[in-house]
Structure formats: C-alpha cells, structure tokens
Amino acid sequence: MARIVYTIGEMMGSVGGLTFQRNSSGKIVRFRPTVGKKSTRKQQASHLSHNNLLRGWQGLTLSQKIEWNDYAGTYTKINKFGQEKQLTGANWYSSVNFWRNILSLSELVTPPTHDLPESPPNFSIEITDNSISINFLDAHDYVDSPVIIWASVPTLRNSNSINQVRKYVTIVSATPTNPLNITTNWQIATGINFTPTMTFPDANLFICLESVKASSGITSPMICDKINTSTVVSDGDDFIYYS
Numbered sequence: 100m101a102r103i104v105y106t107i108g109e110m111m112g113s114v115g116g117l118t119f120q121r122n123s124s125g126k127i128v129r130f131r132p133t134v135g136k137k138s139t140r141k142q143q144a145s146h147l148s149h150n151n152l153l154r155g156w157q158g159l160t161l162s163q164k165i166e167w168n169d170y171a172g173t174y175t176k177i178n179k180f181g182q183e184k185q186l187t188g189a190n191w192y193s194s195v196n197f198w199r200n201i202l203s204l205s206e207l208v209t210p211p212t213h214d215l216p217e218s219p220p221n222f223s224i225e226i227t228d229n230s231i232s233i234n235f236l237d238a239h240d241y242v243d244s245p246v247i248i249w250a251s252v253p254t255l256r257n258s259n260s261i262n263q264v265r266k267y268v269t270i271v272s273a274t275p276t277n278p279l280n281i282t283t284n285w286q287i288a289t290g291i292n293f294t295p296t297m298t299f300p301d302a303n304l305f306i307c308l309e310s311v312k313a314s315s316g317i318t319s320p321m322i323c324d325k326i327n328t329s330t331v332v333s334d335g336d337d338f339i340y341y342s
Contacts, residue, residue, distance in 0.1 A: 152193040155206060159192075163208050167192050170210035179249075179309050181320040195316025201270055202245060202313055211315035217244035218319055219308035224326040225278055226304070228296045231285055232278040233306065245272035247309040248281060249321065252289045253302035253328065264307045264323065272313070295328035302328050 156164075167188030176184045176194065186194065196206045220237035239246065248268040266288040268281055282293050292298070307323040 152196055152200075152206075153189075155196070156189050156192050159208060164188060166209050170213075174213055177320055179307070179318065179321045194318075197316070198247075198270075198311045198318065199313075199316045202272055202311075204313065207316070211317070213317070214312050214315040215317055216310040216312035216319045219244075219246050219310040219322055221322070222306075222308060222324060224304070224306050224324055226295065226326055226328065226331055228331060229293060230280055230282045231293055231304070232280045232282075233308075234278040235275070239310075241271055241274050242313070244310040244312055244319075245270050247311060247318070248284075249307040249309065250281075250285055250288060251303075251305040252291060253295070253299035253304060255302060257303065264305050264321070270311075296331055299328055304328065 159167075165188075169188075171186050171188045171191050174191075176186045176191070178184050191210065192207075195211060199206060217240055220235045220239040222236055223234045225232040225234055233248065247270050249264050250266045250268050251264050252266065266285075268288045269284040271279065286293055295302070303325050304327075305323055305325045307321040309321045310319045311317065
C-alpha cells in the first residue's frame with residue numbers, strides 16, 4: 100500500500116516505483132531501488148544441507164533429543180570469532196553434523212565425545228595478477244583436524260567482521276600442496292573473477308582458517324590474515340606478493 104503525505108504543495112512518500120522526498124538539492128522524485136540477492140552455488144548447497152539437518156533433528160527419538168539437550172547444557176560452543184555461545188541441542192546436532200556431512204562422514208544421532216580440534220596452522224597469503232594461494236607455515240594433521248578456508252570479497256575495510264568473512268571457500272582434509280592455489284574455489288565462493296590488477300586494484304582480501312575435529316564435528320576459532328591488492332608488483336611474467 101502506498102502512503103503519500105501532501106503538505107502545502109509538498110509531497111513525501113512512495114507510490115508505484117517512485118519516491119517523493121527532499122534532500123540537499125531540494126524536492127526530488129526518484130525511482131525506488133530494487134534489491135536483488137543471488138546465492139552462489141556453495142551457498143545454495145549450504146542452505147540445502149541445513150534444511151536436511153532440520154529434518155534429521157525432527158526424525159530423532161525423544162531419548163536422542165534429550166541426550167543432545169543434556170550435551171548442550173554441559174558444553175558451550177566457541178564460535179569462529181572466539182565468542183562463547185550457549186547452543187540448544189538442535190543447534191549442536193546441526194553444527195557437528197554439518198561439517199561431518201562436508202567431510203562425507205556419517206551423521207551422529209547421539210552427541211560425540213567433546214574432542215576439540217587442533218588449532219589451524221599459521222599461514223600467509225600469496226597473490227599474483229590472476230591467482231590467490233595460501234602458504235601454510237606450520238605442521239598440521241589435516242586428517243584429524245581438517246582446515247576450513249573462509250574468505251571475504253574485495254573490500255575497502257581494514258578490519259574483518261563476521262559479515263565480511265563469510266564465504267566458505269573449501270576444506271582441506273589431506274596434506275595439501277604448499278602453497279595451495281585456491282583461485283577457482285574463491286571465485287566460486289564469491290562469484291567474482293580474480294583479476295585484482297584490473298577490477299579491484301586497491302582492495303583488501305581477508306582469508307581465515309578454522310579447523311574442525313573430524314570425529315566430533317567441533318570447530319575451532321579462526322585465525323585471519325589480509326592482503327591488499329595494491330601491493331601486487333611485477334616480477335618478470337608474473338605479479339606476486341607475499342604477505
């Protein structure tokens with residue numbers, strides 16, 4: 100329903116696709132903006148997985164749900180930013196089984212032993228004019244505690260937030276090639292071609308690593324690093340920067 104306010108020769112409000120308003124230039128009429136939201140392939144897969152886990156929770160027996168609720172009353176969850184959260188039994192069920200599904204492991208109908216993962220390894224980011232890679236700096240057991248890679252889209256912000264670093268890039272569950280080229284996965288996660296010198300020559304990219312205990316599905320806090328695309332420099336035929 101449209102609402103128009105008319106006062107002494109002045110209209111304010113919206114009707115159809117038009118908005119009547121006042122700004123520093125005076126009285127104006129403009130088209131109402133339309134906001135579109137398009138999920139990436141990985142976001143669509145994540146939404147489907149969460150929906151399936153909700154159905155899985157509904158299929159548990161009463162005694163199984165009580166076990167999960169007791170587990171939730173005993174343990175708090177440390178989220179990816181190191182914040183302590185009190186989850187419900189259903190939250191715990193979805194959280195641990197989401198990552199076990201990603202790892203192609205069977206879903207747990209009863210709570211796991213509360214085994215925490217090994218911390219993710221320290222790392223640096225390497226970029227060229229057409230690639231982005233992660234250089235892992237520490238030894239790590241990728242089978243026991245696979246490493247989840249998160250990323251941001253190019254941004255002018257200098258600090259990361261939960262809303263920025265929310266693009267799931269990939270999970271590394273075996274010892275990777277080092278450095279690990281994540282260009283294709285980053286492009287799929289963000290929906291953006293990685294051409295920094297052409298399309299975002301002065302932007303920050305955030306990469307964060309999180310680990311997950313395969314047996315329990317429990318995740319760790321993230322560690323993060325960033326790189327600015329303005330620091331890409333020429334090195335023969337390649338452009339490369341090591342953060």
